[in-house]
Amino acid sequence: MLIELPRHTEIFGCVKIHELQKVLKFESNSFESPLLRGVSREEIDEILHKTVVIVPVKDEKLHLLDGVLRSIPQGCEIIVVSNSQRGENDVFRMEKEIVSNFHRVTKHPITMIHQKDPGLSVAFKEAGYEVILDNSGFVRNGKAEGMVVGLTLAKNMNKDYVCFVDADNYIPCSVNEYIKLYATGFILSKTPYSMVRLHWRYKPKVMEDRLYFKKWGRVSEITNRFLNLLISIHTGFETNIIKTGNAGEHGMSMKLAEIMAHSTGYSVEPYQLIYLLEEFWKGDSKFKEAVNLGIEVYQIETLNPHVHEDKGDEHIKEMLFGSLSTIYHSKLANDKIKNEILEELKKNEVIKKEKELKKNKILPPIINMNMKKFIEVLLSHSETLITYQ
Ligand code: GDD
Numbered sequence: 001m002l003i004e005l006p007r008h009t010e011i012f013g014c015v016k017i018h019e020l021q022k023v024l025k026f027e028s029n030s031f032e033s034p035l036l037r038g039v040s041r042e043e044i045d046e047i048l049h050k051t052v053v054i055v056p057v058k059d060e061k062l063h064l065l066d067g068v069l070r071s072i073p074q075g076c077e078i079i080v081v082s083n084s085q086r087g088e089n090d091v092f093r094m095e096k097e098i099v100s101n102f103h104r105v106t107k108h109p110i111t112m113i114h115q116k117d118p119g120l121s122v123a124f125k126e127a128g129y130e131v132i133l134d135n136s137g138f139v140r141n142g143k144a145e146g147m148v149v150g151l152t153l154a155k156n157m158n159k160d161y162v163c164f165v166d167a168d169n170y171i172p173c174s175v176n177e178y179i180k181l182y183a184t185g186f187i188l189s190k191t192p193y194s195m196v197r198l199h200w201r202y203k204p205k206v207m208e209d210r211l212y213f214k215k216w217g218r219v220s221e222i223t224n225r226f227l228n229l230l231i232s233i234h235t236g237f238e239t240n241i242i243k244t245g246n247a248g249e250h251g252m253s254m255k256l257a258e259i260m261a262h263s264t265g266y267s268v269e270p271y272q273l274i275y276l277l278e279e280f281w282k283g284d285s286k287f288k289e290a291v292n293l294g295i296e297v298y299q300i301e302t303l304n305p306h307v308h309e310d311k312g313d314e315h316i317k318e319m320l321f322g323s324l325s326t327i328y329h330s331k332l333a334n335d336k337i338k339n340e341i342l343e344e345l346k347k348n349e350v351i352k353k354e355k356e357l358k359k360n361k362i363l364p365p366i367i368n369m370n371m372k373k374f375i376e377v378l379l380s381h382s383e384t385l386i387t388y389q
Pocket of ligand 1: 315
């Protein structure tokens, strides 16, 4: 991988956020110059063997899930966390077929679980993490909750890195690129506490009768603007450093992932940045090793465009609501930014009144969970956990 080195970095306490980096060539030898870094296949391979890839999935087209799995690079562990329909139209059963066929043909190790597995409920409860359960005692719905299930399983695989790829991707090989870009970011990082967030080069849309390669998604543009404003009101300097507020595609070192808090639903990605700023810039964090060694956030622009399932205007509104409400409720937000967020949501017909802006539930870091207990209980109670080695 040949990648630009960040020319500009903004520093917030022990958190460094690097500006967007471009990929210049997909393959390279290993070298470093003041402006560029070539990362060799061997270097990337070494990281891949220490990586777990989590695929959250809910009722996606089976072809898409199949394509995503097949393009995950060799060496990584895979965890599929499904919240798909069961019962009469048993989508989960069909996903299980896809996964077992994938393993039979490729021999790639893969683990799969259903988010509503009663064994997961008992395991989370016994491990002291009931906060992820709903009133009926099951893990709540939501992509973020699926991510935390995956993260907890990944923690038990003793790997160093964990990353996420969505299952609704129409260009399988872009997934291969994403995972190699995460590995590249981890190689560049000078600290064991790192995060890599991807910005898609283009997000093509069909407009009239042709493909139009849009640069920004509607939600991302707005979320980034408000995250940057949130920073600016504290530094007194305007910034546009944040380009990946809604980066569904992202990865973290396990050390960072286990001290990360997670907001629910679609606020999960913007909240990761807010959490880092609140906890490690404006807060007095109890995670002293992270404070001493520092945290780095890399933002990388992909070569591939991103083509995913178009889920319509209501879905966009839901994402905008999740993203902006998490900024609105941040300890860092002042009245000015709160008012602007309200106006933006009203303008986009997402809400009518301020009181609709409920605070998102926050899932605390998994570091305090009793992992030994979690795995012990899960293995004895799970009805859906499948592990192919
Ligand atoms: N396990 C699990 N549980 N997975 C879920 C759930 C759930 O409750 N809900 C959605 N997913 C899966 C989807 O099947 C898909 O693989 C992935 O999570 C993304 O969810 P979508 O609802 O399809 O989101 P999106 O594709 O519109 O948005 C993506 O990009 C945004 C940035 O543009 C997501 O990654 C967003 O989180 C991101 O902000």
